Amino acid sequence: MFETNKIAQGVHVHVHETTQFKTINFSIRFKDRLTVKNASERAILANVLQHSNEMYPSHTALRMVLDDLYGTSLYIDSTKRGDDHIINLNVETVNDQYLSDKGVLEKVMNLMYIVLFKPNLENGLFKENIFKREQESIVQRIESVFDDKTRYAQQRMMELALPGHPAAITSNGSIEQVKQVTNESLVAAYRHMLENNEVEIYVVGDVSPEVITAHIRDYFHFADRKELPVKTESQLQPPEQSRVLEYEDMKQGKLHMMFFTPVTFRDEDFPVMQLMNGIFGGYAHSKLFANIREKESMAYYVSSSYASQFGLVFVLAGIDRKLEEKAVSLILGQLEEVKNGHITDTELEQTKALLTNQLKEALDSARGQIDIYDQYMELSEDFEPAYLIERWEKVSKEQIAQAAQELSLQMTYFLSGKEEASDE
Structure with a gap:
């Protein structure tokens, strides 16, 4: 799918040469260990680099040059996956082949260089007003989670259940740690990112791997x-x-309920757990949805998810306070059904079909191809999507039942309305 070249120790370029798109997509990913300190600094850093640099000191100035480059899109974000924290420069630009105006690719790559390597510094520090503005922006972003009570409840459960574990650390860090970041420490984090982070560079488009790799080596x-x-x-x-x-x-x-499973992303039974989750609560035909929301009509929503990097399965449900005990009993009852192998042919085939369709839909976009390969290349350097589809097809009901039997409930967290506290 991608051709990989090493251009320096810890720096790789992955190119998918394809005529599928008339654009060229870049993704430059800086990977570091996920800690609260790292996440807090790097969330601010991504914002600072996104909105200001030496040549284009304002977002408006950058927007104008992007418009001149035939509507090129460029943004920087920060995210996490497993034990990694990732700062990601994403760029999509038109392929020169479809323009009478040549040289756009070189201009775009030069702009990428400016954004990454020519920050808006003053006396060796980021412009103070920009630093303060983006620091406050991250604080507000973290605070906004409180307004979404489902996200808030999930985060609270993780903090209580797994304090300090990467699974409980958000990609934005914590308010306390964000406020402790100084301009000096942010510059140090920036230097560390450029000099020491593992770097994965992805390119998707109708471009020669040799040519684009040489360009990347020359520019960066x-x-x-x-x-x-x-x-x-x-x-x-x-x-x-x-x-x-x-x-x-x-x-x-x-x-919110949290289960442990010994099966993680890197395990042989990973595809089995994906199917188990889909049948249990991952889709609209799942047992949780069909029996608790539709049949019992007792949940505003109910679903399960599988955090494969850590070996965690979650169940989330919106219910009335007085129904907590019954809901937990019904959820565990549906899990028992899966454990006992009570899985219909329809449930199994629909789940396999939905997983396959999701994968194929993701591959319809350049960004989806990059995200999938960046994740799954850990399984195999020569990863192809057909690998997963073939694995799903071979999974049996007995294997799914066995995977379900290895789940262990670790925490039940319930966030209730204050008015109901006085009723108890």
């Missing part, structure tokens, strides 16, 4: 990484509490 001058982040896998520890009840000013109750 990435040196060998001298201190590549040490790859570690965080271990899960059972939470100190198995049930937590908290109250907020809200009407709908939020029930």
Whole structure:
């Protein structure tokens, strides 16, 4: 799917040469270990680099030059996956082949160089007003989670169940840590990113891998990484509490359940767990949706998800406070159904079809191809999407039942309305 070339120690260029798109898509990903400190600094850094640089000091100035480059899109974001925190420069531009005006690709690559390597500095620091503005922006972004009570409940459960674990660390860090970031520490984080982060560069479009790799080598001058982040896998520890009840000013109750599974992304049974989750609660035909929301009509919503990087399965449901005990019993009852192999042919085939369709739909976009390859190349350097589809097709009901049997409930968290606290 992608042809990979190493251009420096810890720096790789992955190119998918294809006529599928009339654009060229770039993604430059700087990977570091996920800690609260790193996430907090790097969330601010992504914003600072996005909105200001030496040549185009304002977002408006950058927007104008992008418009002149035939509507090229460029943005920087920060995210997390597993134990990694990632700063990502994404660019999509028209392919020169379809223009009478040649040289657009070189101009776009020069702009990418400016955004990454020519920040808007003053006396060796980021412009103070820009630093303060983006620091406050990240604080507001973290605070906004509180307004979405489902996201808030999930984050609270993770903080209580797995304190300090990467699974509980958000890609924006914490408010406390963000406020502790100084201009000096942010510049140090920026230098560390350029010099020591693992760098994965993706290109999708009708371009020669040899030519585009040479361009990248010439424009960015990435040196060998001298201190590549040490790859570690965080271990899960059972939470100190198995049930937590908290109250907020809200009407709908939020029930969140966390299960451990020994099956992670890198395990042989990973495709089996994907199917198990789909049948249990991942889709509209799943047991949780069909039996708890549709048949029992007791949940505003209910679903399960599988965090394969950590070996975690979550169930989320919106219910009335007084129905918590019944809802938990019904959810566990549906899990027992899967554990006992009570899976219909329709449930199995629909789940396989939906997983396959989701993968194929993602491959219809250049960004989807990059995201899939960046994740799955850990399984195989020569990863092809057909690998997963073939694995799904071979999974049996017995294998799914066995995978379900390995789930262990670790925490039940319920976020209830304050008015209901006085009823108890």
